[in-house]
Amino acid sequence: MSKTSKSINVEIKDSTDQNGNQISDLLIGRKRIGTITKVNDDKFQAVNTHQESYHVKTFDEGVQLLIKDFHLHH
Template sequence: MSKANKSINVEIKDKTDANGQAISELFIGKKLIGTIKAISATKYEAVNTHQEQFHVKTFEEGVTLLIKEFHLHH
């Protein structure tokens, strides 16, 4: 018997850090799963809650990566 697919709600909140750079925080429910910030027009940095940094080409790729990392560790 296979499991039914469950939908999850991912919330993205935009804010600025201490240096004035725009950062997007990703939440599943009320739990922070990571942040994404733009390094250049074609490069983003995704950081999970374990402070592991990943360099990705698009914002959407960063969101997908952080969700995968979250589910891998839980």
């Protein structure tokens, strides 16, 4: 028996914090799975819901990391 592939809709909501830094919230449905913040030109910081922080090189890498982390814990 094979499993069928399910598509997942990931929503990205951009906002700014008090210091003017851009923060992107990642949502699956109504559940927030993490945030991505731009540290400098070539580094981003991804933070999951367990407050674990990861440094990544691209925004897309941060999105993939947070999705993998979300599925690992579910």
